[in-house]
Amino acid sequence: MLASLKSTNHHVDSRGAEAEACIQVDDLQFTIRRSARRRTMQITVERTGELILSAPPEVGIDQLGDFVSEKRFWIYTKLAEKDRLQRKVPRKEFVGGEGFLYLGRSHRLKLVDDQDFPLKLVNGRFALRPDAQAGAREHFIRWYSEKARVWLSGRVADYQSRMEVAPTGVKVQDLGYRWGSCGKGDWLYFHWKTILLPARIAEYVVVHEIAHLHEPHHTPAFWLRVERAMPDYAQRKAWLAEHGIDVEGI
Numbered sequence: 383m384l385a386s387l388k389s390t391n392h393h394v395d396s397r398g399a400e401a402e403a404c405i406q407v408d409d410l411q412f413t414i415r416r417s418a419r420r421r422t423m424q425i426t427v428e429r430t431g432e433l434i435l436s437a438p439p440e441v442g443i444d445q446l447g448d449f450v451s452e453k454r455f456w457i458y459t460k461l462a463e464k465d466r467l468q469r470k471v472p473r474k475e476f477v478g479g480e481g482f483l484y485l486g487r488s489h490r491l492k493l494v495d496d497q498d499f500p501l502k503l504v505n506g507r508f509a510l511r512p513d514a515q516a517g518a519r520e521h522f523i524r525w526y527s528e529k530a531r532v533w534l535s536g537r538v539a540d541y542q543s544r545m546e547v548a549p550t551g552v553k554v555q556d557l558g559y560r561w562g563s564c565g566k567g568d569w570l571y572f573h574w575k576t577i578l579l580p581a582r583i584a585e586y587v588v589v590h591e592i593a594h595l596h597e598p599h600h601t602p603a604f605w606l607r608v609e610r611a612m613p614d615y616a617q618r619k620a621w622l623a624e625h626g627i628d629v630e631g632i
């Protein structure tokens with residue numbers, strides 16, 4: 383799967399782990415989780431911003447404190463990043479002149495009195511019938527979903543033989559914070575908003591999910607497979623991590 387919000391390591395492991403005390407180092411507070419199965423200390427920043435310090439049972443409080451102090455810079459960087467990624471993208475109002483993305487380009491919205499469809503893209507503008515304005519968000523999602531299904535199916539067809547897979551097909555839906563996922567029966571799922579991304583970035587999402595048909599996890603073998611199909615994938619991946627959040631504002 384490919385998360386649209388840059389997700390942090392999220393190790394929730396209740397078996398053998400027990401929530402314990404907290405440790406405070408300067409302005410940072412950590413929940414300590416001890417686990418007998420753990421050999422090393424690890425800090426994770428949860429989605430909520432909560433800091434978890436995982437450690438083997440025998441590690442003393444001084445050693446925990448030292449470890450946290452060493453990692454302080456990394457923690458502040460992570461927290462700042464999370465803050466930036468979670469900033470609110472303004473919601474659309476669906477009024478004339480407002481811009482809407484489609485394959486990386488912004489198209490202005492225009493209200494058009496008489497047209498056959500409630501919403502369409504004409505001469506580089508989104509044309510919306512005023513009587514459809516109240517349900518505009520749903521019209522956009524339907525429009526995006528249909529375009530996404532056709533476009534993404536085309537890209538899957540381009541890559542599937544090269545990547546030696548035969549996916550069952552493409553389904554487009556709201557996947558929450560994920561761009562894509564591959565499910566049972568070798569179906570590929572994509573979020574409808576993938577079609578808002580620039581083409582080369584959406585193409586990376588496609589290659590990423592196709593590679594998962596071979597390798598379910600982000601192992602070195604997985605990334606090698608992605609790289610073989612798309613040698614410059616790293617740049618596209620970085621772009622998505624940095625800017626992907628900006629396309630969520632519909």
Ligand SMILES: [Zn+2]
Pocket residue numbers: 383384385590594600
């Ligand atoms: Zn993935």
